[in-house]
Amino acid sequence: MNSRNSQLKAVSRLLTIMDELRAQCPWDKKQTMKSLRHLTIEETYELGDAILEDDLQEVKKELGDLLLHIVFYAKIASETGDFDMADVANDICEKLIHRHPHIYGDIEVADEEEVKRNWENIKLKEGKKSVLEGVPNSLPALVKANRIQDKVAGVGFDWEQPHQVLQKVQEELAELQAELASGHADRMEAEFGDVLFSLVNYARFLDINPENALERTNKKFIKRFQHLEKRAKESGKTLKDMSLSEMDVFWEEAKKL
Numbered sequence: 001m002n003s004r005n006s007q008l009k010a011v012s013r014l015l016t017i018m019d020e021l022r023a024q025c026p027w028d029k030k031q032t033m034k035s036l037r038h039l040t041i042e043e044t045y046e047l048g049d050a051i052l053e054d055d056l057q058e059v060k061k062e063l064g065d066l067l068l069h070i071v072f073y074a075k076i077a078s079e080t081g082d083f084d085m086a087d088v089a090n091d092i093c094e095k096l097i098h099r100h101p102h103i104y105g106d107i108e109v110a111d112e113e114e115v116k117r118n119w120e121n122i123k124l125k126e127g128k129k130s131v132l133e134g135v136p137n138s139l140p141a142l143v144k145a146n147r148i149q150d151k152v153a154g155v156g157f158d159w160e161q162p163h164q165v166l167q168k169v170q171e172e173l174a175e176l177q178a179e180l181a182s183g184h185a186d187r188m189e190a191e192f193g194d195v196l197f198s199l200v201n202y203a204r205f206l207d208i209n210p211e212n213a214l215e216r217t218n219k220k221f222i223k224r225f226q227h228l229e230k231r232a233k234e235s236g237k238t239l240k241d242m243s244l245s246e247m248d249v250f251w252e253e254a255k256k257l
Contacts, residue, residue, distance in 0.1 A: 014067065014068070014071055015071060015085060018068075018071045018072060018075050019075070022075055022079075028072075031072065031076070032076065033073055033076055033077075036069060036072060036073065039069070040066070040069045043062060043065045043066050043069060044066065046062050046065070047059065047062035047063065047065075047066060048215075050062050052212065052215055052216065052219070070085075070088070071085060074087075074088050098122065099118075099119055099122050099123075101118070101122075102115065102118070116150075116153075116154040117154050117155060117156065119154065120151065120154035120155050121155070131151045131152060131154065131155055132148060132151055132152070134151065135147045135148055135151060140211075142196075142200065142210055142211055142214065143211050145196070145197050145200040145201075145210075146200050146203075146204065146209070146210055146211065149200060149201050149204055150204065153204070159201070159205070162202070162205040162206065165198070165201050165202045165205050166202055168198045168201070168202075169195070169198045169199055169202050171198075172191065172194045172195045172197075172198045173195055175191050175194065176188070176191040176192055176194070176195050178191075179191045223254070224251060224254035224255060225254075227250065227253070227254035227257065228247060228250045228251055228254060231250040231253065232247070232250065
């Protein structure tokens with residue numbers, strides 16, 4: 001592995017390259033924070049894919065792309081005199097020190113859960129009016145539900161045992177079933193949302209990340225369905241020409257693979 005000095009030199013090299021690109025490249029000159037925003041989101045999802053695939057070389061590459069974006073935003077802000085890369089790094093350093101009094105102060109903690117509770121209490125003392133202020137509005141709903149529940153659990157608003165959460169899931173399913181009989185679309189949607197929210201909560205108690213779990217199932221389904229398409233083509237058929245029982249043969253074949 002590289003020494004600390006080598007790592008610092010590499011970051012300094014990136015900062016220099018960013019200066020040169022911003023001064024000389026027509027595309028880089030035109031970029032603004034808003035024009036980069038959607039690209040940053042895309043890069044973040046690509047990093048997430050690489051992590052789920054356990055492809056460390058790809059993780060390294062995607063981390064580099066994200067680091068470039070961070071440096072790019074800091075460079076743009078430095079041109080208006082708002083902040084630069086040193087300010088970004090120093091701000092997060094100060095935040096980490098302030099929010100870890102069990103490391104940099106005289107506070108003692110028993111476990112990870114107490115660390116999380118302290119973290120949320122410290123943020124409230126910093127002036128936040130709600131523990132939920134730190135949950136971005138633009139998060140995908142599944143991720144947002146998980147973060148909301150994690151945040152409120154950090155201040156003690158939580159179930160005590162996993163079986164209580166499972167009972168809540170079953171209760172919400174029963175309420176959904178009752179609304180299905182009514183045929184009222186808005187109420188069915190509301191109850192379906194409650195079911196999903198309670199399932200996300202149950203996942204947290206099982207120490208399962210619901211986003212990772214669902215994406216794992218997405219990837220599994222895609223691979224199996226693409227195998228089905230491949231086998232159908234080899235048989236000289238299209239999926240539209242096949243019965244469900246015929247497709248199921250190839251589906252079961254994919255599951256065994």
